[in-house]
Amino acid sequence: MQITRTLRNRLFAAAAFAFILASAPVPARATSKEIIELQTQVQQLLDMVQRLQSTLDSRFGVLQNLAQQTADNATQMTATVNALQQKINAQSDATSGKLDATSGQLQSLNDSVDELKSRIAKLDKSVQDLQTQLQNIQNPPPSAATGAPNGAPGVVPSSGGATPVTSLTAPAAPATNQSQAPPLQETFQAGVRDYNAARYGVASGEFQDVLRYYPLDDLAGAAQFYLGEIAYRQQKFTDAVKAYNAVLEGFPGSSRAPAAQLRKGLALLQLDKKTAGIHELEVLIQRHPQTPEAAQARTKLNAIGVKIVPAAH
Numbered sequence: 001m002q003i004t005r006t007l008r009n010r011l012f013a014a015a016a017f018a019f020i021l022a023s024a025p026v027p028a029r030a031t032s033k034e035i036i037e038l039q040t041q042v043q044q045l046l047d048m049v050q051r052l053q054s055t056l057d058s059r060f061g062v063l064q065n066l067a068q069q070t071a072d073n074a075t076q077m078t079a080t081v082n083a084l085q086q087k088i089n090a091q092s093d094a095t096s097g098k099l100d101a102t103s104g105q106l107q108s109l110n111d112s113v114d115e116l117k118s119r120i121a122k123l124d125k126s127v128q129d130l131q132t133q134l135q136n137i138q139n140p141p142p143s144a145a146t147g148a149p150n151g152a153p154g155v156v157p158s159s160g161g162a163t164p165v166t167s168l169t170a171p172a173a174p175a176t177n178q179s180q181a182p183p184l185q186e187t188f189q190a191g192v193r194d195y196n197a198a199r200y201g202v203a204s205g206e207f208q209d210v211l212r213y214y215p216l217d218d219l220a221g222a223a224q225f226y227l228g229e230i231a232y233r234q235q236k237f238t239d240a241v242k243a244y245n246a247v248l249e250g251f252p253g254s255s256r257a258p259a260a261q262l263r264k265g266l267a268l269l270q271l272d273k274k275t276a277g278i279h280e281l282e283v284l285i286q287r288h289p290q291t292p293e294a295a296q297a298r299t300k301l302n303a304i305g306v307k308i309v310p311a312a313h
Contacts, residue, residue: 028224046209092303103259106292110255111192114218115185181213188219191226200230221251225260237267258293265297269304278306 016194081147191206207223228243244264280298288294298308
């Protein structure tokens with residue numbers, strides 16, 4: 001464009017100069033033939049300028065058209081990119097929802113497994129008690145009076161004959177009345193039902209009973225986890241973090257430990273503690289890389305801009 005503009009300016013200058021020469025007074029010695037030739041050259045220069053001007057206008061129109069097309073293409077590209085971003089966001093939200101649903105199903109499955117383990121442990125204990133009772137029946141303990149003379153237990157000899165005496169065994173002391181603990185399985189399952197029905201106050205009391213009366217049972221860790229879930233659903237994220245910490249510290253071998261660490265990280269993010277929340281999710285991925293909870297942690301970290309390499313299968 002700069003070169004074209006310069007050329008046009010030069011042609012205009014030449015045409016103007018030629019016009020001035022043509023308009024100048026002609027000496028007496030100039031012939032009419034020379035004047036006619038000069039006028040012809042001026043006219044040719046003017047024609048060239050007009051053609052150049054027409055060419056420049058035509059090319060400028062083409063450039064304007066190309067610029068408009070480029071702007072339209074850029075607008076369409078922007079709209080396409082925005083639509084694609086919206087689709088990606090929608091797919092990400094749908095994936096997160098599916099992962100949450102899967103996590104809930106896995107939690108229910110873990111509850112069933114924990115309950116089955118507890119029942120098996122109870123059956124095992126009952127079998128051992130039965131075996132002990134059978135052994136006591138088959139091999140009764142020796143009588144306290146086996147040292148009596150003449151092999152007559154419970155009889156003291158005397159000159160007047162044998163007089164039977166009563167047993168030397170002391171009567172059993174009455175059993176001490178203890179506070180009745182609620183049944184473990186029924187209490188835990190009732191807590192799960194009330195939790196699913198959003199009766200959080202009732203469910204919280206039932207899970208606390210499990211922790212109070214059965215603190216060493218496998219279901220105690222699950223009950224502590226549900227207390228954290230209740231607080232999370234009620235948006236009491238600080239209480240939720242404390243409950244999840246109780247699971248991780250008091251029941252590190254529980255099947256709920258990965259879920260507790262995941263939910264703890266999410267609760268910290270809800271509290272705007274981004275650094276601590278990211279750290280918890282990264283620790284979860286390191287400790288339990290192949291779990292569904294680790295997959296959810298990767299999805300969440302990628303969504304907030306923290307790039308995590310997918311686990312190798």
